[in-house]
Amino acid sequence: MSLVVQDLTVDIAGRRVVDGVSFEVPDGARVGLIGESGSGKSLTALAVLGLLPDGAEASGSVRWNGRELIGLADRELATLRGDEIGIVFQEPRTALNPIRTVGRQIAESIRIHEGVSKKDAAARAIAEAARVALPDPERIVARYPHQLSGGQRQRVAIAMALACRPRLLIADEPTTALDVTIQAEILELMLSLVKNDGMSLVFITHDLAVLSQIATHGVVLEDGRVVEDAPVSQLLTTPSSPVTAGLLRDATATLWRPGGAE
Amino acid sequence: MSDPSTGSGTTTGSATDAVARRSRWRWLRRLWQLSTGRFGIIVVLVVLATAVTAGLWTPFDPQQVEISNRWAAPGWPHLLGTDGSGRDILSLIMAGARTTVFVAIGAGVVATVIGIALAALGALTARWMRESVAVFVDILIAFPVLIIAMMISAVWGGSLAVVIWSVGIGFGVNIARVTRPELRRVLHSDFVLAGRASGLTPLQNLMRHLLPNVAPVFIVQLSWAMAVAVLAEAGLSYLGFGAPVTEPSWGLLLAELQQYITIHPLSVVWPGLAITITVLGLNLLGDALRDATDPTLSRGRDRLHPPRGAIRHVPEVVA
Numbered sequence: 001m002s003l004v005v006q007d008l009t010v011d012i013a014g015r016r017v018v019d020g021v022s023f024e025v026p027d028g029a030r031v032g033l034i035g036e037s038g039s040g041k042s043l044t045a046l047a048v049l050g051l052l053p054d055g056a057e058a059s060g061s062v063r064w065n066g067r068e069l070i071g072l073a074d075r076e077l078a079t080l081r082g083d084e085i086g087i088v089f090q091e092p093r094t095a096l097n098p099i100r101t102v103g104r105q106i107a108e109s110i111r112i113h114e115g116v117s118k119k120d121a122a123a124r125a126i127a128e129a130a131r132v133a134l135p136d137p138e139r140i141v142a143r144y145p146h147q148l149s150g151g152q153r154q155r156v157a158i159a160m161a162l163a164c165r166p167r168l169l170i171a172d173e174p175t176t177a178l179d180v181t182i183q184a185e186i187l188e189l190m191l192s193l194v195k196n197d198g199m200s201l202v203f204i205t206h207d208l209a210v211l212s213q214i215a216t217h218g219v220v221l222e223d224g225r226v227v228e229d230a231p232v233s234q235l236l237t238t239p240s241s242p243v244t245a246g247l248l249r250d251a252t253a254t255l256w257r258p259g260g261a262e
Numbered sequence: 263m264s265d266p267s268t269g270s271g272t273t274t275g276s277a278t279d280a281v282a283r284r285s286r287w288r289w290l291r292r293l294w295q296l297s298t299g300r301f302g303i304i305v306v307l308v309v310l311a312t313a314v315t316a317g318l319w320t321p322f323d324p325q326q327v328e329i330s331n332r333w334a335a336p337g338w339p340h341l342l343g344t345d346g347s348g349r350d351i352l353s354l355i356m357a358g359a360r361t362t363v364f365v366a367i368g369a370g371v372v373a374t375v376i377g378i379a380l381a382a383l384g385a386l387t388a389r390w391m392r393e394s395v396a397v398f399v400d401i402l403i404a405f406p407v408l409i410i411a412m413m414i415s416a417v418w419g420g421s422l423a424v425v426i427w428s429v430g431i432g433f434g435v436n437i438a439r440v441t442r443p444e445l446r447r448v449l450h451s452d453f454v455l456a457g458r459a460s461g462l463t464p465l466q467n468l469m470r471h472l473l474p475n476v477a478p479v480f481i482v483q484l485s486w487a488m489a490v491a492v493l494a495e496a497g498l499s500y501l502g503f504g505a506p507v508t509e510p511s512w513g514l515l516l517a518e519l520q521q522y523i524t525i526h527p528l529s530v531v532w533p534g535l536a537i538t539i540t541v542l543g544l545n546l547l548g549d550a551l552r553d554a555t556d557p558t559l560s561r562g563r564d565r566l567h568p569p570r571g572a573i574r575h576v577p578e579v580v581a
Binding site: 087 | 451452453456458460462464471475555558
């Protein structure tokens with residue numbers, strides 16, 4: 001169950017936004033994609049699942065478990081999405097449908113992929129809500145997103161992504177929109193879930209400090225190209241590219257600032 | 263980490279069912295709790311009931327002329343009096359309700375089909391198609407409904423079908439105009455992307471995430487279209503473009519009675535009231551429907567409707 005991305009390019013309206021990105025996520029590995037905004041890290045992740053916006057064109061190779069995903073029909077990709085590969089987005093305020101209860105949204109992918117009855121899916125939703133440590137899961141599934149806090153919504157989004165026990169979780173800046181204390185909770189939750197299930201993780205962030213808490217390996221992107229690909233410990237101690245050094249400076253600046261993170 | 267398999271899943275199955283059932287009908291309860299919604303429901307039900315009753319029974323034959331009994335004052339047996347040819351006004355209004363319901367529903371259906379089709383074409387297709395539809399809608403919107411009706415009736419003569427088609431087309435375009443950008447907005451929202459990421463097919467995504475989120479805007483437009491259809495039927499019939507004189511219609515009745523407004527001012531009030539209250543009821547129902555189906559407008563976190571007199575929960579903000 002490994003993900004191998006080779007020479008991936010994404011073009012939007014003639015502009016090359018991802019330019020020959022290659023990296024590997026072996027089974028059970030936790031890999032971070034890191035770079036400034038606009039470096040192409042989110043588009044790389046979306047391209048893996050075939051979720052690029054209209055007008056964006058992906059080429060190159062994305063092999064999931066030996067199977068080529070680029071060029072696969074949307075209908076075929078849909079059977080993988082949520083089932084084998086789950087994704088969590090950055091903004092929990094908008095990632096949930098405002099007019100559906102939390103439980104129905106968690107149950108959605110279970111119903112699609114496992115063909116269980118509405119009733120069983122609703123019961124599963126409660127169990128999944130409990131798994132992501134949402135308080136009072138039996139009642140929270142009947143609530144609407146606006147009745148939850150940002151951290152709770154992100155837990156719901158994680159429950160949705162993990163409901164079908166995917167083998168790979170892609171997390172696109174899942175903590176960026178949250179308060180610092182909530183960030184730590186969400187990171188801890190994701191790490192424990194990923195470790196428990198032995199799934200692989202692709203974690204996208206612009207924050208090397210966050211990355212160091214969750215990933216073991218980092219792929220540094222700049223302008224759609226990979227500039228460094230190394231274990232996180234090495235990125236932290238001996239960054240070989242100026243981009244990584246800059247990210248490291250940003251991360252330590254946060255640590256050093258009085259009252260900053262940590 | 264709690265184990266998912268031993269969760270409360272099996273024991274709370276029935277509780278979950280109850281929750282699901284309750285949430286499915288809670289919008290109806292909420293609609294009834296809104297005073298505007300209650301008024302709208304009652305008006306619409308009364309008009310519908312009147313129309314159905316009139317198909318089976320009216321106090322008098324609405325077209326029965328009784329010259330000896332012209333301009334009878336309201337009383338017994340003519341509860342709302344009679345008109346200039348001795349016809350019973352209550353029976354005429356009841357029979358007219360059938361026409362009104364027919365026109366409102368007909369125009370609503372036409373407007374829905376045209377509106378949704380144009381909105382979908384203008385929001386979900388290729389770029390050149392989307393933009394041509396947008397321009398087409400902008401052009402059509404420049405024609406007032408009344409002008410469309412006059413054009414159609416100039417060619418095919420006045421009939422109820424003219425009213426239905428002209429209001430249906432006029433408001434279908436309006437619905438498309440308002441619904442299209444809304445559809446675009448929802449289409450690019452994260453939860454639609456998240457729906458795709460969960461493995462929904464485009465059609466499933468449309469039915470579960472797109473349309474339900476566009477529905478509020480659509481409902482308000484539709485109720486407005488139906489209200490205008492009632493007005494337009496009256497107006498066009500009044501002007502002679504709508505119902506033929508043999509057809510009972512509030513607009514025709516109003517047109518006839520208002521000629522004698524200085525002599526018999528009371529009689530003209532009845533069809534006028536019927537039109538006004540029906541239009542108001544439809545409008546309020548539409549607004550209330552939008553409010554009732556929007557969960558973000560609900561008060562309280564757990565209990566939707568605390569007992570009367572209880573302090574309502576203020577939605578708390580959890581850090």
